Amino acid sequence: MTVTTGHTDSTDAGRRNGRARPAPLSSGEVAPAPKLRRRPILVVTSVAAVCLGALLGVWAWTSTSNTHEVVAVRATIARGETIDQADLMTVQVGVDPGLRTVAGNSLTELVGQRAAMDMAAGSLVTAESVTRSVIPPAGQSVVGVALPPSLMPGEPLQAGDNVRIVGTPGAQGEVTDGPPVEVTATVVGLHPGADQDKTVVSVQLPKDEAAELAARAATGRVVLVLDSRER
Template sequence: MVVASVAAVCLGALLGAWAWTSTSNTHDVVAVRATIARGETIDRADLMTVQVGVDPGLRTVAGGSLNDLVGQRAAMDMAAGSLVTAESVTRSVIPPSGQSVVGVALPRSLMPGEPVQAGDTVRIVATPGAQGEVTEGRPVEVTATVVGLHPGAEQDKTVVSVMVPKDEAGELAARAATGRVVLVLDSRER
């Protein structure tokens, strides 16, 4: 009986020690000290290291990598106090120099039946006017890369944000504003 009691006490102590170490196991990770807007260059003063118990499913950046983040750009808005993940930062900014992003609001009927995704190559093609007039030659089209999709202000419309060369952005924006354009999805084969 005494041996069983001693064994039970020892087992309880071991379980208690294991529970304490598993719940108090913290790691140094990078957190945001001051809010960083998407696209901004990250400064050392914007970041800090904190000790937290991190779930293995969360892909945080280790505290030792803080200096590697300095000079990169915020891939999304990062609020002060939030943890930094690998997806939060990027070495590039959208749009890069020489490129512009144009929003094209389209109803479902003027988009492909296949879901459009960021990174897809598309063409925005001018459609005939209200009277059905078609210009001579090939229709006007602009090749672009999809950078995002957002619900439009009008019901049944989706705003497709596309990246185009800077010198084509004005014409595309003017044509998109008329509502007389259609989106063509090109091959995803790379």
């Protein structure tokens, strides 16, 4: 006679439920380690990320090791103008050894010097960009000529421009015989005049001609002519 008990074998119960359950382990057996599923796409992605990180690191190191701190122009400086500290800044750039840039720690040495050429904002300062020349040099003088826009050329004047200050007819419009009196000079700066409608043009000329120009400029009967800028 077969005796049926109320305890159901776990293996048989698993089979009845459609799932095969592993047989219980005896006390002396060890469960095998679970098998890991390899995903090739993750392996490839990981290797690519490592390589990209290494390349970026090399690029960053190379970039920083080849850059230098140099002086650059913060605000445009016209030729002949005195350089102020606010006009300059320092930047980190990689430069060609053939370019004679000014090291960043020399910025303060440039203050008070003059621009030897027009220096645009954002450009690098080179040794040729500045000069220690004193204005006016020996044998030269600077005269300020206050003029309204109607007696100046429509083209904006720049330091270094060659100009002529020409005498105009008197108050009654009289014209003297012979060619008009004119004085040749070089523009060294422009400044707002006491009158809002006038600009003071500072011009440099030989010392022995300065007195005559100053006397004529004081009368207000002069006009400024801009000559060719070709060099």
